Amino acid sequence: MQDEPILKVVNLKKQYGPGCQWCSNGHESIFEKNRCLRCGTVYACNDLSFELYPGEILGVVGESGSGKSTMMKCLYFDEEVTSGAAYIGTYDDGETNVFQQSSQQKRHIRNTILGMVYQNPVLGLKMDFSSIGNIAEKMIAAGDRHVERMENRSKELLTHVHIPLARIKDEPKKFSGGMQQRVQIAKALSNQPPILLLDEVTTGLDLSVQASVLDLIKTIQQKFGISMIVVSHDLAVIRMLADRTIVMLDGKIIEQGLTDQILENPQHAYTQQLVYSLI
Structure with missing residues (x-):
C-alpha cells in the first residue's frame, strides 16, 4: 500500500430535507437515529471522512439505513452531496474537489476512473442489451x-x-442473479478504472453463488490491483475481502481500522454487538 490515498473523502454530508435551527446545530436530543423529530430532515450521511489507498479493499459495514448505500451513490454522482469534498489521486493530481465539478466532468470520472456494481443489477445494466453490448x-x-x-x-x-x-450475445434478463452480477462486474471493469465501488453485491444470492462472486472480486483485485470500496451488512463478506473497515451507524462513521483489529477487538458497543452476533 502506498502512502498517498487514491481517494480522500472529507466531511461528506447528504441530508434529505432543509434542516431546522435545532438539527442544523446538532442538538442530539431532537434526533431519532438520524432523523430530526422537529422538521423531519434525515441526515443520511453526516460528516463522513476516510481514505482509500492504491490496491486496497476498504470495507463499509452497518445495518440497513446506516447510510452506506447513500455514501456510494454520492461517490458515483448518482446523488448530489449536501456538502463535503472528495479528491481522486488520478484526477487533477488529487487537487480538485470532484463533487464541485461540472456534470460533463463527473460523467468523465464515472466512465474512466470509477466502476460501480449495484446491489440490484437493473441499476447497472441495460437488461434488453446483449451482455457484450x-x-x-x-x-x-x-x-x-x-x-x-x-x-x-x-x-x-x-x-x-x-x-x-x-x-455473450444473450441479454442479462435471461441470466441468473449471480450471472447478472458477473456481467455488471465485467461492465464496471471495461475502461480499467483504478477504483471500483461494490454495493451489497452478494445480497439475495444463494450461498454458493455468493462464494463464487466474492472469490471473483478477490481474484480481480489481486490481478489488476484495483482499489475497492465494498459495502455490506454482512461481516463475513467484510472479513473475507477487506483490508480495512469502516463501521457506520445512523449516518456516521463510529469506528474504523484494520479489519482484523475491528473483528477481534471492537471498541464501539454497536460494533461489539455486530461482531458477537457473527460468532
Missing part, C-alpha cells in the same frame, strides 16, 4: 469508437468473470 456501451461513453477493440475487450472480460462465450 452492455460492456461496449460503457466503452463508448468513455470515447472508444473502435468496434473490434470493444468486441475483444468485452469477450476478454466476460471470459474473466466466467460467462460462457456462447452466451
Whole structure:
C-alpha cells in the first residue's frame, strides 16, 4: 500500500430535507437515529471522512439505513452531496474537489476512473442489451469508437468473470442473479478504472453463488490491483475481502481500522454487538 490515498473523502454530508435551527446545530436530543423529530430532515450521511489507498479493499459495514448505500451513490454522482469534498489521486493530481465539478466532468470520472456494481443489477445494466453490448456501451461513453477493440475487450472480460462465450450475445434478463452480477462486474471493469465501488453485491444470492462472486472480486483485485470500496451488512463478506473497515451507524462513521483489529477487538458497543452476533 502506498502512502498517498487514491481517494480522500472529507466531511461528506447528504441530508434529505432543509434542516431546522435545532438539527442544523446538532442538538442530539431532537434526533431519532438520524432523523430530526422537529422538521423531519434525515441526515443520511453526516460528516463522513476516510481514505482509500492504491490496491486496497476498504470495507463499509452497518445495518440497513446506516447510510452506506447513500455514501456510494454520492461517490458515483448518482446523488448530489449536501456538502463535503472528495479528491481522486488520478484526477487533477488529487487537487480538485470532484463533487464541485461540472456534470460533463463527473460523467468523465464515472466512465474512466470509477466502476460501480449495484446491489440490484437493473441499476447497472441495460437488461434488453446483449451482455457484450452492455460492456461496449460503457466503452463508448468513455470515447472508444473502435468496434473490434470493444468486441475483444468485452469477450476478454466476460471470459474473466466466467460467462460462457456462447452466451455473450444473450441479454442479462435471461441470466441468473449471480450471472447478472458477473456481467455488471465485467461492465464496471471495461475502461480499467483504478477504483471500483461494490454495493451489497452478494445480497439475495444463494450461498454458493455468493462464494463464487466474492472469490471473483478477490481474484480481480489481486490481478489488476484495483482499489475497492465494498459495502455490506454482512461481516463475513467484510472479513473475507477487506483490508480495512469502516463501521457506520445512523449516518456516521463510529469506528474504523484494520479489519482484523475491528473483528477481534471492537471498541464501539454497536460494533461489539455486530461482531458477537457473527460468532
